[in-house]
Amino acid sequence: xxxxxxxxxxxxxxxxxxxxxxxxxxxxxxxxxxxxxxxxxxxxxxxxxxxxxxxxxxxxxxxxxxxxxxxxxxxxxxxxxxxxxxxxxxxxxxxxxxxxxxxxxxxxxxxxxxxxxxxxxxxxxxxxxxxxxxxxxxxxxxxxxxxxxxxxxxxxxxxxxxxxxxxxxxxxxxxxxxxxxxxxxxxxxxxxxxxxxxxxxxxxxxxxxxxxxxxxxxxxxxxxxxxxxxxxxxxxxxxxxxxxxxxxxxxxxxxxxxxxxxxxxxxxxxxxxxxxxxxxxxxxxxxxxxxxxxxxxxxxxxxxxxxxxxxxxxxxxxxxxxxxxxxxxxxxxxxxxxxxxxxxxxxxxxxxxxxxxxxxxxxxxxxxxxxxxxxxxxxxxxxxxxxxxxxxxxxxxxxxxxxx
Numbered sequence: 480x481x482x483x484x485x486x487x488x489x490x491x492x493x494x495x496x497x498x499x500x501x502x503x504x505x506x507x508x509x510x511x512x513x514x515x516x517x518x519x520x521x522x523x524x525x526x527x528x529x530x531x532x533x534x535x536x537x538x539x540x541x542x543x544x545x546x547x548x549x550x551x552x553x554x555x556x557x558x559x560x561x562x563x564x565x566x567x568x569x570x571x572x573x574x575x576x577x578x579x580x581x582x583x584x585x586x587x588x589x590x591x592x593x594x595x596x597x598x599x600x601x602x603x604x605x606x607x608x609x610x611x612x613x614x615x616x617x618x619x620x621x622x623x624x625x626x627x628x629x630x631x632x633x634x635x636x637x638x639x640x641x642x643x644x645x646x647x648x649x650x651x652x653x654x655x656x657x658x659x660x661x662x663x664x665x666x667x668x669x670x671x672x673x674x675x676x677x678x679x680x681x682x683x684x685x686x687x688x689x690x691x692x693x694x695x696x697x698x699x700x701x702x703x704x705x706x707x708x709x710x711x712x713x714x715x716x717x718x719x720x721x722x723x724x725x726x727x728x729x730x731x732x733x734x735x736x737x738x739x740x741x742x743x744x745x746x747x748x749x750x751x752x753x754x755x756x757x758x759x760x761x762x763x764x765x766x767x768x769x770x771x772x773x774x775x776x777x778x779x780x781x782x783x784x785x786x787x788x789x790x791x792x793x794x795x796x797x798x799x800x801x802x803x804x805x806x807x808x809x810x811x812x813x814x815x816x817x818x819x820x821x822x823x824x825x826x827x828x829x830x831x832x833x834x835x836x837x838x839x840x841x842x843x844x845x846x847x848x849x850x851x852x853x854x855x856x857x858x859x860x861x862x863x864x865x866x867x868x869x870x871x872x873x874x875x876x877x878x879x880x881x882x883x
Contacts, residue, residue, distance in 0.1 A: 521577070521638070521639075522637060525629065525637045526652060528574065528575070528577065529576050529629065529652060529654035532627040533625045533627040535570045535574050536569075536583070537567065537623050537656040537657050537658030537881065538570075538656075538879050539570035539571075540570075542566070542660060542879055543562045543567075544559065544563050544597070544620060544621060544622075544623065545660040545856075545877045546562070547874075549618070549870045550851075551716055551718055552717045554618070554717075556617050560620065564587065564589075564595050568594075568595055571627050579629070579634040581627040581633065583627065583628075589612060589614075591612050594625065594628070597624075598623075604882060606883070610622065610883070621659050621661065621870075622657055622659040623657065623659075624655065624657045624883065625655070625658075626653060626654070627653060627654050628652070628653040636652075637652045657881065658879060659879070659882040660878075660879055661877070662854070662870065662875040662877060663863055663866065663877075664862070664864050664866060664875060664876070665830075665831040665855075665860050665875070666771055666861045666863035667831065668769065668770050668861060669859055673759075675755055676756050676808075677756050677806065677855060678807070678810075679808065680757070681809060682735050682809065682811070683723055683809050683834075684813075685811050688721065688811050690721070691719055691720065691851070691873075692719075699720050700716065700720060701713065701715070701849070704716060704837065704851070710804060711804050718851045721850055721851070723735075723809065723836075737785040737787055737788065737810065738785065739752065739770070740757055740760070740762055740764045740765070746794040749788065749795055750797075750798040753798040757770075762859075770783065772828065772829065781829070784828070785810060785826050785828050786823075786824065786826075787821075787824030787826060789822040796841040799839040807834060807835075807855075808834070808857065809832060809833075810828040810830075811828065811829055812827055815827070831860075832873065832874070833854060834852060835851055837851055855875075
């Protein structure tokens with residue numbers, strides 16, 4: 480009797496442990512990619528934080544350049560430029576990079592190769608407009624360039640965590656930002672639900688305003704505004720002044736106050752606009768919630784008509800005194816095209832210009848409100864054309880931009 484035939488064994492030998500070897504190889508590869516990703520992410524975070532530091536320093540320095548002392552012929556430019564350097568350094572170093580602040584080297588000589596450089600860009604929004612640092616252009620300086628760096632000498636290199644296994648300890652890294660303080664014309668005001676517009680409901684004729692800002696015409700200079708203490712005192716400061724109220728060419732029964740966003744001004748309404756500004760609801764009565772020069776005359780000039788108020792009350796004296804030293808924007812009107820009596824007076828507004836209220840008197844004659852050109856940073860103001868020489872052309876609307 481035959482026995483059962485033995486089973487045949489498979490011809491393939493068993494490869495015990497092959498899966499484990501493959502898994503080990505794959506894990507090594509995966510861990511390598513993870514390590515590379517972590518180190519790459521650290522570099523990306525450091526680059527972003529360096530950019531933030533450079534941008535913060537550049538904007539802070541540019542803000543310091545927007546100093547109203549630059550209006551005066553004898554402006555302390557050296558002090559203003561030194562303050563811009565200091566603020567740029569301070570704000571850049573307040574932004575840590577991987578827990579350590581970037582280290583910026585002072586550059587008091589304003590060398591073009593320094594970490595903090597002040598300069599002039601004629602057209603800051605044009606990337607091809609050069610950054611000029613010639614000292615002769617210092618009165619026009621409007622931009623600050625900041626270089627933020629982490630290196631072995633400046634707070635330590637950006638470390639590598641996993642690449643050290645192959646001998647790579649880390650790398651130096653830097654970023655550059657440029658901020659500019661631009662001066663714009665004011666094209667009008669837009670309604671902001673959270674902010675009143677700093678628009679004074681008192682007009683000034685264009686000839687008086689142009690005389691005040693013209694270098695060839697001498698008006699008066701009796702008051703000094705200190706932008707450090709924000710106070711007004713007697714004495715000249717090199718910035719000429721004008722009488723805002725009552726207007727020289729006031730029409731019969733009207734003293735240059737106007738209705739903005741209201742059909743009829745009571746003394747309390749007028750006083751509130753003087754003290755606190757024009758409300759969003761009042762601006763909301765204009766098309767699109769914007770008060771702008773939205774009409775065009777036969778000569779192609781833009782304008783808007785504002786109605787006048789009949790008479791004036793001494794009740795606004797306290798409100799005017801409350802804003803002494805503060806900037807406001809006033810409507811500028813063209814006497815040609817304006818006219819009327821009392822409540823029927825109409826003013827042809829051709830521009831909006833920032834001024835600062837310096838002095839108020841309602842006692843005896845003459846009564847007056849004295850103003851001088853100013854800078855404003857009003858979020859409700861609508862920027863118009865930039866003013867290339869804004870520091871010397873009667874003030875304007877300041878906006879800060881990252882331009883490089």
